[in-house]
Structures are given as structure tokens and as C-alpha cells.
Amino acid sequence: xxxxxxxxxxxTDGLARTGAITTPRGTIRTPAFMPVGTAATVKAMMPESxxxxxxxxxxxxxxxxMLRPTAERIDRLGGLHRFxxxxxxxxxxxxGFQVMxxxxxxxxxxxxxxxxxxxxxxxxxxxxxxxxxxxxxxGSDIVMCFDECPALPADRDRIxxxxxxxxxxxxxxxxxxxxxxxHMLFGIQQGGLEEDLRAESAEALTAxxxxxxxxxxxxxGEGQDAMFGCLDFAPGQLPQDRPRYLMGVGKPDDIxxxxxxxxxxxxxxxxxxxxxxxxxWTRRGQVNIKNARHQDDPRPxxxxxxCPACRNYSRAYLHHVFRAQEMISGMLLTWHNLHxxxxxxxxxxxxxxxxxxxxxxxxxxxxxxxxxIAPI
Numbered sequence: 568x569x570x571x572x573x574x575x576x577x578x579t580d581g582l583a584r585t586g587a588i589t590t591p592r593g594t595i596r597t598p599a600f601m602p603v604g605t606a607a608t609v610k611a612m613m614p615e616s617x618x619x620x621x622x623x624x625x626x627x628x629x630x631x632x633m634l635r636p637t638a639e640r641i642d643r644l645g646g647l648h649r650f651x652x653x654x655x656x657x658x659x660x661x662x663g664f665q666v667m668x669x670x671x672x673x674x675x676x677x678x679x680x681x682x683x684x685x686x687x688x689x690x691x692x693x694x695x696x697x698x699x700x701x702x703x704x705x706g707s708d709i710v711m712c713f714d715e716c717p718a719l720p721a722d723r724d725r726i727x728x729x730x731x732x733x734x735x736x737x738x739x740x741x742x743x744x745x746x747x748x749x750h751m752l753f754g755i756q757q758g759g760l761e762e763d764l765r766a767e768s769a770e771a772l773t774a775x776x777x778x779x780x781x782x783x784x785x786x787x788g789e790g791q792d793a794m795f796g797c798l799d800f801a802p803g804q805l806p807q808d809r810p811r812y813l814m815g816v817g818k819p820d821d822i823x824x825x826x827x828x829x830x831x832x833x834x835x836x837x838x839x840x841x842x843x844x845x846x847x848w849t850r851r852g853q854v855n856i857k858n859a860r861h862q863d864d865p866r867p868x869x870x871x872x873x874c875p876a877c878r879n880y881s882r883a884y885l886h887h888v889f890r891a892q893e894m895i896s897g898m899l900l901t902w903h904n905l906h907x908x909x910x911x912x913x914x915x916x917x918x919x920x921x922x923x924x925x926x927x928x929x930x931x932x933x934x935x936x937x938x939x940i941a942p943i
Contacts, residue, residue, distance in 0.1 A: 842901030
């Protein structure tokens with residue numbers, strides 16, 4: 568018998584929410600941060616290491632996987648979970664955002680998007696129906712409907728036209744998804760920073776009916792103040808009894824601000840990308856391990872962190888292996904960053920459950936304001 572998927576709210580504190588998404592492959596505690604495994608791997612991490620950080624779910628990428636190694640090959644090899652050795656839930660994005668970023672290499676029509684591969688220049692077509700097919704072949708637990716996402720800033724007419732096209736594509740995505748017990752389909756709200764366009768989008772998506780709702784079209788160049796301004800109204804336009812997913816966010820202070828405004832799920836490449844470029848995220852903000860001041864520093868990145876990088880290695884060592892371009896540098900810093908992000912999520916879940924989110928938020932900002940403390 569196939570186990571169904573569901574969402575339950577456990578507690579609220581102001582607009583902040585904590586709950587759980589139940590799937591046949593496991594429970595996703597919310598608010599949740601999803602590490603990004605673009606090409607069936609979280610860069611510099613083994614799947615077991617990602618799980619050890621506390622991650623309940625990973626994100627995979629339709630666009631990249633359809634090009635290489637192809638969804639059909641992954642399906643023949645047993646699906647994405649077996650292929651990448653991850654037995655927990657996987658959410659796959661629809662490919663719309665990546666296709667948007669191709670700019671001059673794409674052609675947009677009512678049917679979908681034709682584009683040239685960034686790998687070899689081969690031509691491909693991605694439609695709502697094809698996106699649903701690819702995500703079915705991958706075996707995604709949470710599937711995203713296909714949408715069109717204009718970069719900001721853009722004029723209102725362009726945003727409105729794009730949003731309405733995305734709503735028509737959402738209906739086609741729902742039809743193509745069909746009846747798949749144990750799998751969830753999320754709609755994606757669009758509308759830029761315009762409250763009335765966001766409301767129109769939310770109304771259209773709710774009429775179609777989805778298992779969850781994403782807020783798309785943010786973190787595309789508008790800045791944090793504008794993003795938070797949009798989040799002051801956008802989550803409240805969506806159904807209260809379904810998970811809300813803010814796509815592509817973000818820095819720790821983005822995440823805390825989003826959760827404060829009612830967001831349940833987020834993803835971002837930042838923890839792993841920062842780790843590979845010598846940047847560590849800590850309670851006191853960002854540490855640039857490349858800086859010469861770390862070369863004789865025997866302290867860990869964060870004395871209160873229990874990740875392997877902090878338990879077993881000094882800042883001096885991390886500085887050395889980064890400067891020597893050793894692979895272990897990216898591995899350790901990425902592990903630390905993902906561990907920190909998951910600790911941040913657990914801290915918020917606990918704070919919401921205890922109705923002390925405001926105190927948690929105040930402490931979060933106070934620690935960051937102190938900054939990284941130099942060695943004595």
C-alpha cells in the first residue's frame with residue numbers, strides 16, 4: 568500500500584510556523600532548509616555526510632539532470648534516490664529558473680521553451696508536460712510545476728504577462744502530473760513585487776489545487792528589503808494548511824526573516840558554494856578563512872559547533888588547506904556550513920514550538936552584530 572503525503576502544522580508564533588511534511592520516504596521537519604544537489608550530488612559532500620548534518624530533504628535540478636546523464640538513464644538505473652544513494656525525500660525544481668538564465672539561448676512560446684544546452688549546444692524543448700515527465704522519471708517526492716520566472720527589475724506588464732503564462736502552465740502541469748499517491752505537486756506563485764499580481768497568482772493556483780505552494784520570482788536581484796517587503800504579504804495570500812516554499816533563499820538572515828514571515832521551506836547553493844570558496848557561516852557571521860589572520864589561530868571556526876571541521880581542526884589548518892588548494896578544504900567548510908544551517912533551522916523550530924521566536928531572532932542578530940572575535 569502506498570503511503571500518502573501530508574502536511575501538519577504543530578505550532579505557530581506570530582506568523583512563524585513549525586510542522587512536518589510526511590512522505591513515504593520520511594518526515595520533513597519545518598521550517599526546513601534543503602541542501603542543493605544540482606547534478607545528483609551536494610558538492611564536496613557524501614550523502615551520508617549531508618544526512619549527518621540533519622537534512623531531511625535534498626533538492627535536485629530538472630534542467631541539469633535532463634541534459635546529463637538524462638532522466639531516462641536515471642530511471643533505468645532505479646531512479647534518482649538509488650542513483651545518488653539518498654533514501655530520504657527529494658524535491659526537484661521544474662527547470663524554469665535555469666532556462667530563464669539562458670537568456671539569448673532560449674525561445675519562449677505558449678507551448679514551452681526551446682533552448683540550447685550550455686554543455687554541448689544541442690537543442691531541447693521543455694514544456695509543462697515534459698517537465699512533469701522528467702520529474703516522474705527521476706522519482707521526485709516533491710515535484711514543482713513548470714513556470715516562467717523573469718529577472719528583476721522588470722516592468723509591470725512583463726511581470727503580469729509572465730505570471731499569467733505561468734498560471735496556464737501550472738494548470739497543464741497539474742493535468743500532466745495526474746494521480747500519483749505518495750508524491751506531491753507544488754504550484755509556484757509569481758508576480759514580482761506587485762501585491763495585486765501576487766494575489767491574482769495565488770487565486771489561480773488555489774483554484775487549480777496543489778499539495779504545497781512556492782513563492783517564486785524572488786532572490787533574483789531585488790535585494791533583501793524588497794524581498795522582505797514582498798514576504799510581508801505573499802505568504803498570507805496562499806493557503807494556510809499547505810507548506811510554503813521560498814525558492815532560492817538564502818543567507819542566514821534571509822532565512823530567519825523568511826521564517827518570521829511564515830515560510831516553511833527554503834533552498835540555496837550558498838552553504839556549499841561558500842565552503843568551496845573559503846567562506847564559513849557561523850553564529851557570529853561570516854568567516855573568510857583565506858585571511859592571513861587565521862594562519863596561526865589554534866581555535867575552531869566556532870567553539871560551540873559540533874561538526875567535524877570544528878571538533879577536529881583549527882582555523883590555522885583550514886587556512887592552510889585552502890591556501891594549498893587541497894580538496895579537504897571545501898569538504899570541511901561545506902560540512903560546517905550545512906551543519907550550521909541545519910542547527911539554525913532546529914533552533915527556529917524549537918523557538919516557535921516554545922513561543923519564543925522573537926527572543927531567538929533578537930539573539931541571532933545580536934550575535935551577528937558582535938562579529939567574529941579575534942584571537943587573544
